[in-house]
Amino acid sequence: MTEVDGTPNGWLLLTRGLTKRFGGLVAVDRLPLAIRAGEVRGLIGPNGSGKTTTVNLLSGLYRADAGEIRLRGERIDRLRPHEITARGVARTFQTPKLFGNMTVLENVLLPALAELDRGGHRPRPKILERARALLEFVTLDPQRHAMAKELSGGQSMLLQIARGLMVSPIHLFLMDEPFAGVHPTIKDTIMETILRMNQEEGVTFLIVSHEMATLRRLCLRVSVMHEGQLIAEGSFEEIANHAAVLEAYLGR
Numbered sequence: 187m188t189e190v191d192g193t194p195n196g197w198l199l200l201t202r203g204l205t206k207r208f209g210g211l212v213a214v215d216r217l218p219l220a221i222r223a224g225e226v227r228g229l230i231g232p233n234g235s236g237k238t239t240t241v242n243l244l245s246g247l248y249r250a251d252a253g254e255i256r257l258r259g260e261r262i263d264r265l266r267p268h269e270i271t272a273r274g275v276a277r278t279f280q281t282p283k284l285f286g287n288m289t290v291l292e293n294v295l296l297p298a299l300a301e302l303d304r305g306g307h308r309p310r311p312k313i314l315e316r317a318r319a320l321l322e323f324v325t326l327d328p329q330r331h332a333m334a335k336e337l338s339g340g341q342s343m344l345l346q347i348a349r350g351l352m353v354s355p356i357h358l359f360l361m362d363e364p365f366a367g368v369h370p371t372i373k374d375t376i377m378e379t380i381l382r383m384n385q386e387e388g389v390t391f392l393i394v395s396h397e398m399a400t401l402r403r404l405c406l407r408v409s410v411m412h413e414g415q416l417i418a419e420g421s422f423e424e425i426a427n428h429a430a431v432l433e434a435y436l437g438r
């Protein structure tokens with residue numbers, strides 16, 4: 187393998203045989219995912235097809251029963267969530283996980299606190315500058331001293347996104363249904379933030395969403411899951427004409 191910037195042949199993330207069982211149910215079934223550095227990849231599939239479980243495996247929240255996950259060539263499937271974050275993987279949760287009794291700005295600063303604890307060398311003024319710039323992008327800077335619990339659902343999603351982007355260096359951002367139930371204005375802000383971070387900072391994204399029209403504006407390629415398996419992958423045109431995809435969505 188040729189390595190460019192620690193990324194074998196341009197693959198940022200590679201999984202092989204990735205499997206997660208819940209009792210008798212195989213929620214993720216020998217999943218092979220391959221995402222290039224700099225990609226914005228969509229992940230779709232009917233309800234219960236294993237998308238959230240996949241994100242939970244990639245972020246270390248769940249331990250795989252079988253298979254491997256490689257990030258920039260390194261096995262990460264036995265690491266704990268904070269160790270995976272330290273390697274540049276951020277995520278959002280479908281139901282925002284924030285510290286409600288901390289301010290918006292304090293929530294954004296949390297990844298930097300973990301970074302300082304690891305002996306990070308980013309100077310504090312730089313950290314604060316970055317936090318403010320990210321809050322500015324996601325339109326929350328005016329609310330930076332409000333308690334996180336005062337935010338709407340959509341604003342909470344924006345805050346989760348700003349917080350994820352504080353991870354430094356950031357390579358991969360995993361988003362689980364970031365557009366679900368958010369106001370169209372906030373949806374636009376989320377889309378702009380994804381595109382901007384992808385273009386300006388080369389952040390790679392894996393975005394779980396049901397919103398095809400939105401994904402189409404963000405992603406060149408989508409991966410389709412059904413009953414834990416990867417059943418198709420390709421451009422929207424390829425996916426739309428794929429028999430297995432139609433069958434998965436329309437039923438037999």
Ligand SMILES: Nc1ncnc2c1ncn2[C@@H]1O[C@H](COP(=O)(O)OP(=O)(O)O)[C@@H](O)[C@H]1O
Pocket residue numbers: 208211213231232233234235236237238239240
């Ligand atoms: N913690 C869990 N315990 C037991 N079953 C689970 C758990 N999480 C998910 N599942 C099951 O695994 C399957 C995949 O779920 P999930 O990954 O949430 O699907 P999706 O996000 O695609 O809707 C579903 O059948 C779901 O009920």
Ligand SMILES: [Mg+2]
Pocket residue numbers: 237238239
């Ligand atoms: Mg889900």
